[in-house]
Amino acid sequence: MTVIRHAESRRTETPNAVMTTLASPTQGGSGQAVWRVDMNPGQVGPLHAIDAEQVWTVLDGGATVELGGEKLTVEPGDTLVLPADVPRRLGADPVTGFAAIVVALPGMRAYVIDDTRVLEHCAVPDGDKLLPAWVV
Template structure:
């Protein structure tokens, strides 16, 4: 399917963000997973890893990204390449929140930094 209509996108709510799947193997047959992350002001995701590289481009707001022991401040237009297995945590700006478009291999597995709790998030398949 060459066009995935907005009405066909898949929305997944987590305790920290809303993930909107824009393209994935189960959503139009794409070979990559592409989703939008929306976080409310001050929201913070869990410390975790992925077994595949992710590319995050900030489209609105801002965030603090803890990535493999380094703290990064990102704003609209910035792109963060998160290597596979690097521990990461994203915290939305406390006043304006955060939105990003993320690309990764479909079916990438997330887990706690110690490797426990492995799961494939719904927005990546």
């Protein structure tokens, strides 16, 4: 059994959110990447896609999720299963912000759909795709 202590969690801050890595291959050899996302009220992420499925469970606040041209809102207790390679954008509730736990394969890559290259400073380039720092 591996125990990853809170003090061993890794924080990655981006212009859009703070990702706290809870488990990953470099933290105890996990075959999954698990992280917490915290977004300030009104914060909106870039239009991007991920080349692997992700599962998001909302802990606090709420968000608007744009996924493949569809828009929906989520609140605490809701779980999203986001398919691979579908454009997405998340925006935190303007009053409460947003917090979620996310699980995905640690080798997933992100790629930006529009010109906003905000993911670059927090990821390792891999061609046109980026390896987010919080999944390694």
